Amino acid sequence: MKIAFVHPDLGIGGAERLVIDAAVGLQSRGHQVVIYTSHCDKTHSFEEARDGTLDVRVRGNTLPANLLGRFAILFAILRQLHLTIHLLLESTTYDAIFVDQLSTSIPLLRLKAPVFFYCHFPDKYLAQPGGLLKKLYRIPFDAVEEYTTAASDAIVVNSNFTRSVFAKAFPRISRTPGVLYPCVDITHLPTTPPSQTPTLQFPEGTKVILSINRFERKKNIELALKAFATLRGHPNFQNLRLVLAGGYDSRVTENVTYHHDLQSLASTLSLTHQTIKPTSSALALDLDPNTNVLFLLSIPGPLKEELLRTSTLLAYTPTNEHFGIVPLEAGLARLPVLATNTGGPLETIVDGDTGTATATGWLRPADEGAWGEVMRAVIEMSERERESMGSAARERVVTRFSLETMAGDLEDGILSMLNECRNKGGVPVVGVLLAVLLVAVVVCLPQIARTT
Incomplete structure (x- = not known):
């Protein structure tokens, strides 16, 4: 045709x-x-x-x-x-x-x-x-x-x-x-990084909580910021990073103002932050090792894939999202997902509270306290537990959403x-x-x- x-x-x-x-x-x-x-x-x-x-x-x-x-x-x-x-x-x-x-x-x-x-x-x-x-x-x-x-x-x-x-x-x-x-294209995302992939050179032992969304208010990205701030008392907080990445267009007023408001919120929450707009030709990003929150604007595909491969948790913040493709990309990369218990994620994520071996993440109300509890639990999970959940997530994506x-x-x-x-x-x-x-x-x- x-x-x-x-x-x-x-x-x-x-x-x-x-x-x-x-x-x-x-x-x-x-x-x-x-x-x-x-x-x-x-x-x-x-x-x-x-x-x-x-x-x-x-x-x-x-x-x-x-x-x-x-x-x-x-x-x-x-x-x-x-x-x-x-x-x-x-x-x-x-x-x-x-x-x-x-x-x-x-x-x-x-x-x-x-x-x-x-x-x-x-x-x-x-x-x-x-x-x-x-x-x-x-x-x-x-x-x-x-x-x-x-x-x-x-x-x-x-x-x-x-x-x-x-x-x-x-x-x-x-x-x-x-x-x-x-x-998602299940043949596209490699399980190991290809050569010439942009790198995020975090200090050794860093665990990354990742958010990928356009910089729009309806995406409720501040939920991830507020939940992350509840971890400040954790003994390993200095080894945690929140990466807020996603689509950003300087022509769109909302993108510009919302990014500015999120920066202000991070400062109010006493979280140090840094903003970088990567390019596809940059193979290493100049990161401040003491930054708590990293804003990445309009990330190129290879860098997005590296983040999905190497992060500890995807925090998917929108409420009543119509479907949500990012949780599928995370599942393909064996990355567990925390999302609101509304909209499309109800059809793509199997909640860990069900006790089933096929659990792929967590579904919670849009409440910073509830999200902070999950973030804390995930960073304290054993590698084996997290890998088991990641494998179930990938299997679900491959069989149902290819x-x-x-x-x-x-x-x-x-x-x-x-x-x-x-x-x-x-x-x-x-x-x-x-x-x-x-x-x-x-x-x-x-x-x-x-x-x-």
């Missing part, structure tokens, strides 16, 4: 990782894949998006992402419509189109090919809360999201948790979406959609009329771009 992917911004994040993995997985099964995106920064994207593994085409990047920091959803929609027009005008034909995050252009894209929609989470619940004006502002966008999502030929979500939220968010959609779990499994399920889903479309017929008239309206709007985009 020839399959087009449509994704708003191909940066670094869980949604982007899924899109990359889905595209690579289908490509490995013999299909031709093209990714269309409104933005792809070669210095802030996954390796497969910039090393030629995937055919990535940037379209419709002339419009701004927001206006003075506001109207992000409006401009995201306009940018996607602009991208969609470019795709429709290209002569290439596709058997199917994979769309995720933004559903607005689905009726228009269906003029090109059947649309397979992947819902990471309803956007209406991702929007930041606000007052009456914000609620009124969101009404038309929420209505459009529900209608255009329903217009897709197939819908899947990333977890059973998201499926329950989907039903609440879109009561007028009678279909129950399927579940297609994100994955790239091959996800690619096969996605391929089956697309083929099933195409069979249903052949039996069902063409695009609804309402969809065509909406598509014509969207075309009329996008015709005005060059003028909009010039005036903004």
Whole structure:
């Protein structure tokens, strides 16, 4: 099959990782894949998006992402419509189109090919809360999201948790979406460090508690900081390090301000801290040996893999995370995970409190005291106990969340959609009329771009 992917911004994040993995997985099964995106920064994207593994085409990047920091959803929609027009005008034909995050252009894209929609989470619940004006502002966008999502030929979500939220968010959609779990490439992460891997030269005997998240407030990274601070009285505290690593984009105001706030919190908690923005060419990072907390901004892949291999515990802090790919990456690296007892981790982590030999980590409320207790217990575990839990984590990932499994399920889903479309017929008239309206709007985009 020839399959087009449509994704708003191909940066670094869980949604982007899924899109990359889905595209690579289908490509490995013999299909031709093209990714269309409104933005792809070669210095802030996954390796497969910039090393030629995937055919990535940037379209419709002339419009701004927001206006003075506001109207992000409006401009995201306009940018996607602009991208969609470019795709429709290209002569290439596709058997199917994979769309995720933004559903607005689905009726228009269906003029090109059947649309397979992947819902990471309803956007209406991702929007930041606000007052009456914000609620009124969101009404038309929420209505459009529900209608255009329903217009897709197939819908899947990333977890059973998201499926329950989907039903609440879109009561007028009678279909129950399927579940297609994100994955990790089990062939990618080596069990021993390759040559020329960036190194973190901590003092001998250091135990690292690791957090990997984008620097966004909803990720609740301060939970890891506060929990780590409860260990100050531990006799081996001087040998402990908290590494807060993850996606950071200086263009995103929230990334900048949240990182600053986390630094301030570390200082308030009497934790010394250091911030480094590594580069892929740096083979050794200049670390202060007395630092309690290390901030690593936008870490390159090899360094991330080294951290997963060598850390003692992954502290995965988000509450009600839709799925969470990092716990799978940790499990593949035999690293136990501590996560909140909400959302996707309930489906990926087997709690150690169950007493089962297949336990892969711990699930706790988002409480610094409860998290501090687990951190203390983990650093006092024997190496044999930790290795046993790590082996169970890897086995669970390999058998249930591999790239091959996800690619096969996605391929089956697309083929099933195409069979249903052949039996069902063409695009609804309402969809065509909406598509014509969207075309009329996008015709005005060059003028909009010039005036903004």
